[in-house]
Amino acid sequence: MTVRQPHPIEVRSYEILRSRVDLSPMPPLWRAVAERVIHATADLEYAVDLVTREDFLTQGWSALRSGAPIVTDERMTAAGISARETVCHADDPAAGRMARAAGITRSAAAIRLSYSEVGPGAVWVVGSAPEAIFEIIARGVRPALVIGMPVGFVGAAEAKEALRASGLPQLSNVSEKGGSAVAAAAVNALLYFEAGPAAGYGAGAGRGAP
Numbered sequence: 001m002t003v004r005q006p007h008p009i010e011v012r013s014y015e016i017l018r019s020r021v022d023l024s025p026m027p028p029l030w031r032a033v034a035e036r037v038i039h040a041t042a043d044l045e046y047a048v049d050l051v052t053r054e055d056f057l058t059q060g061w062s063a064l065r066s067g068a069p070i071v072t073d074e075r076m077t078a079a080g081i082s083a084r085e086t087v088c089h090a091d092d093p094a095a096g097r098m099a100r101a102a103g104i105t106r107s108a109a110a111i112r113l114s115y116s117e118v119g120p121g122a123v124w125v126v127g128s129a130p131e132a133i134f135e136i137i138a139r140g141v142r143p144a145l146v147i148g149m150p151v152g153f154v155g156a157a158e159a160k161e162a163l164r165a166s167g168l169p170q171l172s173n174v175s176e177k178g179g180s181a182v183a184a185a186a187v188n189a190l191l192y193f194e195a196g197p198a199a200g201y202g203a204g205a206g207r208g209a210p
Contacts, residue, residue, distance in 0.1 A: 060145025080184025127183030
């Protein structure tokens, strides 16, 4: 297995963020996600803005280790996930046709197409479209984990609140901020965590990050 070697700038970024915020009391996976999101955004507020449970993240991490599909709401989110291929039907002409025929948004139609392809047990990642979160909830997709981090003043915070209330295993944030880079960073944290002790995790999980 190829061990990921972080760029020196990335290493320095982690040193700086750890000098400014101490996340060591967090459970290992939660800390890994929080640190990578902060690294990706230079926004220390994510230390208190993220909402999840360690058992949710463990379920998602285990699913990824077992090869579960990753479904994204848009290509920008998919482009930020560096370690795995993803499923994304946002640009699929069939999504446009379904949206027109069913009177739903293209994002919702893309979720329906994705679910017909991957079935239950996938990791779903939303970085842009609040409608995608509502469709994930409505479809009953039985996910391993939903990472819901859409950004915007219209509908984003409400969609994330609905995700938290749904009972689905989830990672979200309370505020209106978020976006594709944030959602992708959260996925990457879980994917890199599965690399094990050589990437700074494993038995001492949470003490280091790639």
